Amino acid sequence: MIVAVLGLGEAGSAFVADLLTAGVTVRAYDPAVGAPPGTVACASEADAADGADLVISVNSATDSVDAARNALTGLSVTTVWADVNTSSPARKREVAAVLEGHCAFADVALMSTVPDLGIRVPMIAAGPGAAEAARLLGTGGANVEVIDGQVGDAATRKLLRSVFYKGLGAAVLESLAAARAAGLEEETRTEIMRELERASAATLDRLVEGSHRHAVRRSHEMAAAAEMLDDLGVPGRVARASRDWLQDLA
Template identity: 40%
Template sequence: MRCAVIGLGEAGGVYAAALAASGHEVLGHDPAGTATPEGVTRTATAREAVEGSAYVLVLTSASAAPAVAEQCRPHLAEGACYADFTTAAPAVMERLGGTIAGFADVAILGPVPLHGHLVPLLASGPGAEAIAGLLRPLGAPVEVLDGPPGSAMARKLLRSVFMKGLASVVCEAVSAGRAAGDERWIRDEVARQLAGDGQAVIDRFLTGTRTHAVRRAQEMRDTGAYLDDLGVPAEMTRAAEQTLLRLSRN
């Protein structure tokens, strides 16, 4: 099957290489000086890659997604699947889906450098089943959502509230622990708090945070002052203080 991959960076290169290794004819385009994966034919333009391809996988930056769709749309083969793997906002995905018949919004749920093409994916839109059919034989876990384009990205961004927020909090806590000479202890404490019954932890956070918001806001104010003394940036600590103050007023 002929596939076009637009964007041969970190993620695009992985998917292009995996498709080529599985026997697909893969044409790749990237105006940047990225490496060309083994087995992939690099084209000078997006049009050359897209014309005649049954699948078009777009793995560019989110900001480039509308322009890439505009470039590719006139040259898509009839019935082609156009799968946008970027992190463009749900509203952007929905709008692009309204202009391309075989559009699929594909959300990557994990780090590609760690998992490669086996990273879990969510897909939505009229082309979702098609892209799932292409990638599942490669071993990629693809969950197809019953929703319009943008549904997959909406779930990814909901997940990002937790995943990126948690990562930022852990970075701040470990930095503070290192500055205080207690890095090993805080690492162990973070791991202990995240272990066990996940749903019970969530329920405890949801109920306890609101119930004790006033006291905890003061504690986070003191924590921010302590991090100042340690010379550690306290953005997440102060954001938590403001959240607790808001909850205390509701």
């Protein structure tokens, strides 16, 4: 099997290493990074895609459309293009439109972090080329779940998770920054850890139902929290967003 990897950053490099270990021929291209040892160094996206069974586009969301356009002359109708960039559903559909008629397209979403898992990171795939992309990626050691749906549906599932998980991370960062400024970082860190350890399936219901039931009081509480953060010199981005959500619910 021949796989083209477009983008040799953290994720791309990890994929390349695992594909080489699996005995896959890797054609590599990144305009800013040299091709890793063991790969076929290519001069462009089209050069990398030439003869490839699978193209893994893992450059960036901002570059994904241009990468697709640049690769067109090297593609075959039997090639599968796996767009694994973290981009919006609309951007995935834009890439698919560029490639329509030139190759099969799969919207692939990475559902965990790559550094610890490499190509074995859990993935979901949607779109007309999803099943074949899953088969080809699986040959290299990947674990891909194919879901029913259109291009953009895999990206939607990933980004909905991101709103929660990355938003939670932002809330923790803001809380700890404020606690540090107030001289209460260790105490606050312990309280956050305690709440995370106590979390269960029922926690979600309590968060949703409690926010609706106590929206007015909680909006006032978060307004006070934002004011406190101002006094501590810490930007209250999450606190103000929480206040606004609760005001809308009220």
